[in-house]
Amino acid sequence: MFRLETAENPQKLRRIAIDPVTRVEGHGKVTLLLDDADRIHQVRLHIVEFRGFEVFIEGRPFWEVPVTVQRLCGICPVSHHLAAVKAMDIIAGYGALPPTAEKLRRLMHYGQVLQSHAVHFFHLASPDLLLGFDSEPTRRNIVGVAQDFPEIAKQGVLLRKYGQEVIRHTAGKRIHGTGAIPGGMNKALAVAERDELRRDIDQMIEWALASVHMVAALHRTKPEFYNHFGEFDSSMMGLVDERGAMDFYHGGLRAVDAAGKPIFDHVDYTTYESVLEEEAKSWSYMKFPHIRALGPEKGWYKVGPLARVQACDFIPSPLADLERKKMMGLGHGKPVMGTLFYHWARLIELLHAAEVIRDLLDDPDILGTDLMADKGERKGEAVGVIEAPRGTLFHHYRVNENDLVTFCNLIVSTTNNNQAMNAAIRSVARTHLDGRVVTEGLLNHIEVAIRAYDPCLSCATHALGQMPLEVDLVDAEGRLVSRGRRNMGPER
Amino acid sequence: MNEYDKFSLDGRPIYFERGQSILEAALAAGVYIPNLCHHPEFKPHGSCKLCTVKVNGRFGSACTIKAMPGQEVASDTPELNGNRRVLLQMLFVEGNHFCPGCEKSGNCKLQALAYDIEMLTPHYRHFYPVREIDATHPDVLLDFNRCIMCELCVRASRDVDGKSVFALAGRGTASHVVVNSPSGKLGDTDFALTDKAASVCPVGAILSKRVGFAVPIGERQYDVDPISAQASARQAEEA
Structure with missing residues (x-):
């Protein structure tokens, strides 16, 4: 049991709910239990919606899944599209993709990271950082940012638009396209499309770099606050390539501890179940994954920008790697753990995505027309893993001899961050709320900590069938008559 | 085709060959009447009712009613499209x-x-x-x-x-x-x-099986022109 997860005597405590948490994707709420002296006894992030994708994918033909499953979300559908198709490449028996097909998928994915990071930072998070955590709530939004910082808001909107255009030219649509099919891609990039994207990419890199510098400058205004807001030690996980470099599309799993020391490295992601385990809790529809060897109490970890930037050995693009070194320099040899560093790391990744897009557009292979791999032997089971904007995304499928899916397990980025988000809001509650009269501005501090993770609660709550459930039958006096439990783990 | 063998469809003259249905004659002339269960290679079925038109004021399936000289046929009307x-x-x-x-x-x-x-x-x-x-x-x-x-x-x-x-x-x-x-x-x-x-x-x-989504968005049959425009485009190509 984690500190502040469950109060000893909740009946006597006052309850405050932040419902819904705003400026995140999906629906969630936070509950706080306080005593008469405003001391905090319990803080929980509840995920109150749920979706059923793991079950309604069952019984569907495998080639349909990469298109269907991306409907989990409208913010980073490309990640689900590509994670699923990576698994289906193997199911359908295809070997290594031709260079053009893999580079087109990478182009689509880095466009996706660019647009998702832009929408998160500029539209969702920047109002807190630029206008103030406890600024007037009716203006604490993108419109308020556009009024006070019009140039920054414009750059955010256009960065996002650019990423969407990259997706459109590779997948056919800005949202929910069909570009990747088992074995390759269905669409080549036309010269005119390449030229259109190439025309604006240098401007995007310039704006991305400026955004990193803006966050670095914000940090300099209150370094102590930025270093320690929502700070807690945790392990971190992400994909790295064979050199140890950051790679959003493919690689091996690496986890490091809070000191930056490796826990596991270059793990073949198809064996993810050998290193990771999922736990269900009664008060959330979202599961709690952890590193198997360390157990549920110590094995939880962070994923996403702050984890990826610090778990890799380097970023394989010059400007982003330089900015990574600057940020990590603040840790004096150890990873930085303040929650607000997520924004800094996210913008470093946005810069990296823009640099990769430029390099891909300059690569002659990108205009090739060899889009399909050679076909070999069919497989009955496969795993596809990708670094989605919010972190490591796992898709695991089994398909029967009639081509229908019989099993689907998704561990999405936000699920990986479940315990970390709870740790972040408990840290903020202890530091900023404990013993004080709770105001709207202070409650927004909790939301600021959640937003830093850019959680996508809609796609994190996909489990139907394995949904944890506890039903208590109580008599008129409130005495427990019987209790039914499903997928709850050991009773606590 | 006899120049006297024509009927009126939404005020336009449609010339036809004896034996053609109203739907066949209209499609051959490049005028679209919505339809679903019709297929040029099969006998008309008249079950989906999408091609329902008014012939001389009476409802009927355009795929099963033979074209006759002098018919007054209404198809593209708010009432019929509403149905x-x-x-x-x-x-x-x-x-x-x-x-x-x-x-x-x-x-x-x-x-x-x-x-x-x-x-x-x-x-x-x-x-x-x-x-x-x-x-x-x-x-x-x-x-x-x-x-x-x-x-x-x-x-x-x-x-x-x-x-x-x-x-x-x-x-x-x-x-x-x-x-x-x-x-x-x-x-x-x-x-x-x-x-x-x-x-x-x-x-x-x-x-x-296993070929779904192979055609990219933008190149599928109805991505560029709506289904109604394709009938007239086909007729123009054939002419």
């Missing part, structure tokens, strides 16, 4: 038509008609019927969720392929397509991907 919209809405709610994940999207006649007739909502409550997928055949998938019972596969299998693999069973709302084999499964028939019946389905109910 067509209702028919489409009923077809959509009666099955499980989830276009976002359907590989027929962009090539589907039902979807194309709904766009063309501006069906903006399903309007009626969805039935959400429980229907099976038959994936037992090595090359062909049957997804009955999307079947609109136009019977084109029934007609093609019986009249062209000579196999009678499909039939319609049940009555009223319980009507459904069945497969003619002891197990009721397509895998236990002599159905082949090369059969005519494998390529006539106007929706995503009979599908060639």
Whole structure:
């Protein structure tokens, strides 16, 4: 049991709910239990919606899944599209993709990271950082940012638009396209499309770099606050390539501890179940994954920008790697753990995505027309893993001899961050709320900590069938008559 | 074609050959009348009622009524298009038509008609019927969720392929397509991907396996021009 997860005597405590948490994707709420002296006894992030994708994918033909499953979300559908198709490449028996097909998928994915990071930072998070955590709530939004910082808001909107255009030219649509099919891609990039994207990419890199510098400058205004807001030690996980470099599309799993020391490295992601385990809790529809060897109490970890930037050995693009070194320099040899560093790391990744897009557009292979791999032997089971904007995304499928899916397990980025988000809001509650009269501005501090993770609660709550459930039958006096439990783990 | 053999369709003269239906004559002249169960290679069926027109003031199916000299035919009217919209809405709610994940999207006649007739909502409550997928055949998938019972596969299998693999069973709302084999499964028939019946389905109910989504968005049949414009474009090409 984690500190502040469950109060000893909740009946006597006052309850405050932040419902819904705003400026995140999906629906969630936070509950706080306080005593008469405003001391905090319990803080929980509840995920109150749920979706059923793991079950309604069952019984569907495998080639349909990469298109269907991306409907989990409208913010980073490309990640689900590509994670699923990576698994289906193997199911359908295809070997290594031709260079053009893999580079087109990478182009689509880095466009996706660019647009998702832009929408998160500029539209969702920047109002807190630029206008103030406890600024007037009716203006604490993108419109308020556009009024006070019009140039920054414009750059955010256009960065996002650019990423969407990259997706459109590779997948056919800005949202929910069909570009990747088992074995390759269905669409080549036309010269005119390449030229259109190439025309604006240098401007995007310039704006991305400026955004990193803006966050670095914000940090300099209150370094102590930025270093320690929502700070807690945790392990971190992400994909790295064979050199140890950051790679959003493919690689091996690496986890490091809070000191930056490796826990596991270059793990073949198809064996993810050998290193990771999922736990269900009664008060959330979202599961709690952890590193198997360390157990549920110590094995939880962070994923996403702050984890990826610090778990890799380097970023394989010059400007982003330089900015990574600057940020990590603040840790004096150890990873930085303040929650607000997520924004800094996210913008470093946005810069990296823009640099990769430029390099891909300059690569002659990108205009090739060899889009399909050679076909070999069919497989009955496969795993596809990708670094989605919010972190490591796992898709695991089994398909029967009639081509229908019989099993689907998704561990999405936000699920990986479940315990970390709870740790972040408990840290903020202890530091900023404990013993004080709770105001709207202070409650927004909790939301600021959640937003830093850019959680996508809609796609994190996909489990139907394995949904944890506890039903208590109580008599008129409130005495427990019987209790039914499903997928709850050991009773606590 | 006799120059006197013409009828009026929405005020336009349509010349026809003796024996043609109103629908055939209109399509040949490049004038579109919405239709779903019609196929130029098969006998008219008159079941979907999408092609319902008014002939001399009376309702009738354009696919089954023979063209006659002097007919006054109304098709593109608010009343008739309103009825067509209702028919489409009923077809959509009666099955499980989830276009976002359907590989027929962009090539589907039902979807194309709904766009063309501006069906903006399903309007009626969805039935959400429980229907099976038959994936037992090595090359062909049957997804009955999307079947609109136009019977084109029934007609093609019986009249062209000579196999009678499909039939319609049940009555009223319980009507459904069945497969003619002891197990009721397509895998236990002599159905082949090369059969005519494998390529006539106007929706995503009979599908060639493992090729879904191979055509990119922008190059699918109805991506550029709406279904109504394609009839006149075809006629212009032939001319």
